[in-house]
Amino acid sequence: MSDRFVIILAAGKGTRMKSKLYKVMHKVSGKSMVDHVLTQVEAMKPKEIVTVVGHGAQEVEDLLQERTKYALQSEQLGTAHAVIQAEDILKDHSGTTLIISGDTPLFTEETLNNLFEYHEQQNAKATVLTAKAPNPFGYGRVIRNENGDVTNIVEQKDANEQEAAVDEINTGVYCFDNHELFTRLHEVGNDNAQGEYYLPDVVEIIRNTGGKVSAYQMEDFNESMGVNDRVALSNAEKVMRQRINEMHMRNGVTLIDPINTYIDYGVEIGSDTIVEPGVKIFGDTVIGEDCLIGSGSRIENSKIGNNIKIISSTIEDAVMKDGSNCGPNSHLRPNAEIGEDVHIGNFVEIKNTKIGDRTKVGHLTYIGDATLGTDINVGCGVVFVNYDGVQKFHSEIGSYTFLGSNSNIVNPVKIADHAFVAAGSTITEDIPYHAMGIARSRQVNKEEFWDRLAVSKSEEWNK
Known part of the structure; x- marks a missing residue:
């Protein structure tokens, strides 16, 4: 030769x-x-x-x-x-x-x-x-x-x-x-x-x-096929997509509806993973075996382990380790690292955060710029307040902690292992081992308030 x-x-x-x-x-x-x-x-x-x-x-x-x-x-x-x-x-x-x-x-x-x-x-x-x-x-x-x-x-x-x-x-x-x-x-x-x-x-x-x-x-x-205009570009995309999808199916991946599944060149997917219709997988992405990628999900430049379930969620520049799950309707943003057997529920957003194994983040939560240990329960509506308008701050949450619903964690704070945050609290100081942080106003009941409200409304109606 x-x-x-x-x-x-x-x-x-x-x-x-x-x-x-x-x-x-x-x-x-x-x-x-x-x-x-x-x-x-x-x-x-x-x-x-x-x-x-x-x-x-x-x-x-x-x-x-x-x-x-x-x-x-x-x-x-x-x-x-x-x-x-x-x-x-x-x-x-x-x-x-x-x-x-x-x-x-x-x-x-x-x-x-x-x-x-x-x-x-x-x-x-x-x-x-x-x-x-x-x-x-x-x-x-x-x-x-x-x-x-x-x-x-x-x-x-x-x-x-x-x-x-x-x-x-x-x-x-x-x-x-x-x-x-x-x-x-x-x-x-x-x-x-x-x-x-x-x-x-x-x-x-x-x-x-x-x-x-x-x-x-x-x-x-x-x-x-040469590409000289956008029509030809679309046709080339269709041919390449069919080629890519057939390769994955022959390698043991189930694509429920290949025509409506979009996978970039170079993406790796393990055997016995199921990809539902409408999924888009882009960039430098690796997906392991025995996963379920649900309809409407978008995954970009991310590393997805084995036995993972992603339902109608967006994963970008993030890592999910074996056995974890995400969604529906959640968003893992850049530098989110999700440990093994972690539960990320619905309407959760996570950014620049490492979450330890078996931690549960159920729903309606934002976690940004934080490190969370293992076996943590994050209640509904928890917000990590990580930005003061000028710079970002980082918080550390110990293992086996409990973050009560509707609490605000104002970065930077450190919450030790086995600590508690009472529901509705705004935490601005560190919480030591085995302690519970409560930061909310004491409830005050105003007696006969309805009568005052009714008189005021009556006067307004008589005008």
């Missing part, structure tokens, strides 16, 4: 996207299109990867960092012009160079590797990746002779009636002999309506000079 190289074309602005975000930076299933392409390319372990950048160059480089080298196309003058920007990096190498666009997020490592192998088996100077299109309108047609050799690639606008009827299309992905590529690139002209230098012209030049041109037809047309 010869050395392999890859050029990713990612310089276009993508005006049809009508977006401030550069085209290749738009995401499909949580991952930028150009990152999808690079990820599949990296899996083949080529000797060199070069990404041609232009519009949004800094944003692309910030995203991909040192995973690839870069060549700058400061002026966009066509695909052949883009490829020649990589000449200084690759021209002296011998081997095979794959050229692929950064706005084609659905290509797989398997397909690209098959293209490499076919090109090398054919001893070709150029190989075009093709596909059978259900509707080939708008694509360049691959014209073959009776021996199956490629004789021409005809663009839609230039195709005659017979050529337009061909359903084998050019996907825009090529393999070239590297030396042949950079030699012939200098022979490409721009005598066309757009005044640009087109990469398919290199294929024609190679064929006209006696070099062998072959074509490898891939099995799944959907992989070739």
Whole structure:
């Protein structure tokens, strides 16, 4: 096998996207299109990867960092012009160079590797990746002779009636002999309506000079889908979502309604976990085995252990350990760490807080900037008052404590193990071991208050 190289074309602005975000930076299933392409390319372990950048160059480089080298196309003058920007990096190498666009997020490592192998088996100077299109309108047609050799690639606008009827299309992905590529690139002209230098012209030049041109037809047309506008972006998202969901189901995850389940690329889910309809799982999320993720839940960048139940809740940048549960209608915000066998009930919000094993937070509670020990009971309506308008403060609650309903914990305080907070209290001072903190006004009953109220109302009504 010869050395392999890859050029990713990612310089276009993508005006049809009508977006401030550069085209290749738009995401499909949580991952930028150009990152999808690079990820599949990296899996083949080529000797060199070069990404041609232009519009949004800094944003692309910030995203991909040192995973690839870069060549700058400061002026966009066509695909052949883009490829020649990589000449200084690759021209002296011998081997095979794959050229692929950064706005084609659905290509797989398997397909690209098959293209490499076919090109090398054919001893070709150029190989075009093709596909059978259900509707080939708008694509360049691959014209073959009776021996199956490629004789021409005809663009839609230039195709005659017979050529337009061909359903084998050019996907825009090529393999070239590297030396042949950079030699012939200098022979490409721009005598066309757009005044640009087109990469398919290199294929024609190679064929006209006696070099062998072959074509490898891939099995799944959907992989070739390029994204030029929001409609195509949505279609790519649909294909990628189906691919991701099928992978999880084959790995032992139950998706009740895959069409209405949204899981980002790279999410990990353990076997025998059940995911109900309307669930969205994003980012760097790992979910363990034997979990139930209920309808309407949203989980993002979180670590979910085994045997966990989440019902109609939002979990973001948080951790839930084995056996815990959350919801319905609760919110774990960034840096919430929920211990084992913890109960988080309905309408609870937790932020920047560590909660120890077996603690129960039943309902209608806010806990922010705190550390709670094990086996604590947090009553209904408890609020941790953690912000004075300028800075946040932290409280520590010991194990086996009891926080009575409708109490306010005004950070920073320390409540020792086995302590109690009386219902309705506003706690501003530490509570020692085995003590109970009571901080509420003594009840006073005003006798015959109704009579005074009735007289006052009578006078108002008589006006």
